Amino acid sequence: MQRRKFLKNSTTVTAGLISAPLLATQNNISTTSLMNEIPPTKPIVICTWDFHNASSKAWDILKEGGSSLDAVTEGVMMEENDVNNQTVGVGGRPDRDGKVTLDACIMDKDGNCGAVLAMQNIANPILVARKVMEETPHVMLAGKGAEQFAYEMGFKKTNLLTEKSKQEWIEWKKTSQYKPIINIENHDTIGMLAIDANGNISGACTTSGMGYKMAGRVGDSPIIGAGLFVDNEIGGATATGMGEEVVRTVGSFLIVELMRQGKSPQEACEEGVKRIMEKNKGRDDFQIGFIAVNKKGETGSYCIHPGFTYRSYSEVGHINNPSESYIKS
Template sequence: MKRRNFLKNAGMAGVALSTTPSLISQSALNNLKMLKPSPVAVATWNFQNATKMAGTMLYSGASALDAVEKGVMIEESNLKNTTVGNGGAPDRDGNVTLDACIMSPEGNAGSVVYLKEIEHPVSVARKVMEETPHVMLAGEGALQFAIQQGFKKKNLLTEESEKAWKEWLKDKEYKPIINIENHDTIGMLCIDENGDMAGACTTSGLGYKMNGRVGDSPIIGAGLYLDNEVGGAVATGMGEAIMKSLGSFLVVELMRQGKSPQEACEEAVMRTVNKDPNYKDFQIAFVAMNKAGEIGSYCIHKGFTYAKYYEGESTNNPSSSYLNE
């Protein structure tokens, strides 16, 4: 499809999306299915190395599913990122435990929680999705499955993370840090050259969390959700708040009802703001993309950004926010 015609059709779809919610399940959805925008990769925070990996793959003909997996794996291996994968900050007992999930264009999903000693939990999550009848595996069961699938055990507690943990033990003070939340989850959405969408989310969770704590990142509908007919969303920030609203699912459903990605993200954040009197004490943020490749993001506190790779250009983009202090 020529770009001029694509933009014309995208505009027509946008008009349909802005009308009554009933239209989204009929003509607007049909228009979105027909659109095949240029491939695009988007991720929470300034993880441009991850989106560049995914985007380069997409423009080489890779599927959205392969791209999101390989993209977030960049941060799982990044020892300088103490919030994802290898080198992640441990819980208060010194255990590095990882959570991840992945969703395919067909709506299939896989997830692992409280996984130890495996550098790439997103790849284990994909194996859960593709090789088992289940969606989620946890703890020792997830580790056993990973080993059976050929993954190698590895000590994920680096010297730097262990030193920081021992320093934390001196005071054992725990409180969220705005725009850090003691972690920066990476959630990623991709559209491939066929117009199909996939998503992934991976994290080591809150630094110095209670042993056994699991946040929103591996929960389908909370940290990640997508519908290949409508679009997808990923979340980051205080996982407990995101889980209470099933934020990513909410964003996608709002897009299904006719809202733009930006409008959907804003309403999802406002659900938390309106219901939690302590909302100023933590950050939550959403990034959404619809089938036309339109992107929106919103957060409580100023400072959240998202990375995007589109037509060879990699950018870090500031998100609008409810509070602008």
């Protein structure tokens, strides 16, 4: 028994995951129980796409012992404030009437959540979503109501339409064709998930939605369970891409539930995309990307078309991870 204990502990510390199953077999130790003794990866942050500044900001908070909720809030704000990012926040592409409307949601370790939908004139929708979560009995505020609430909370009115986005909209009106370009206009979201040093998980998602959408259109991004879902006992998931298809399968909730059933984050993301494609037989003109993290800090991603990536930042390093795809080329 002492030899068995020594070998088990040695494997956990030095050999890691590769030799653990073999050693467990040799010593009649359950592979599952051995894997459970491997320390989780924390803190860690992941986000959709190659948003280097966002993940860096979140990691700065996590490495100093900050909460996952603060990390995801501050992280996604980096993109809301970047006027060169035309899919999030200030400078986002307008709807077909020339108005920039923003959506965002946030969810904490206790299952508390807040969201704003189709909100105009406020630069940081993620902060307003957090105020909805923390200061009201509601989960979602929409349109003028969300905007008025933001003013009451001290937010300032801001012109969200930059000159660049305005000129592109004017050019678009010449043809008014609505054909989003995969991996360019389809990456209309930053979704972020983080685990802090205490092992608590939070998530945030923010977007300006599809460029030149119909006025009032809302996708998956501010919908808890679709664009984002967190269960602190299991993990979290978030989505990017054609929001209508994510809503139809309640994608992020589905992925977390699949992890609850024992699937890895990678397996769960793959199943999430496959469910969408089963509902869209013969159609492949849109992009969806999922990312997920479980309680151990294991991550996964999957998408429809090649080209989607996600950032991860932990003690292992700051990595832009290419995602496997349903369609290979």
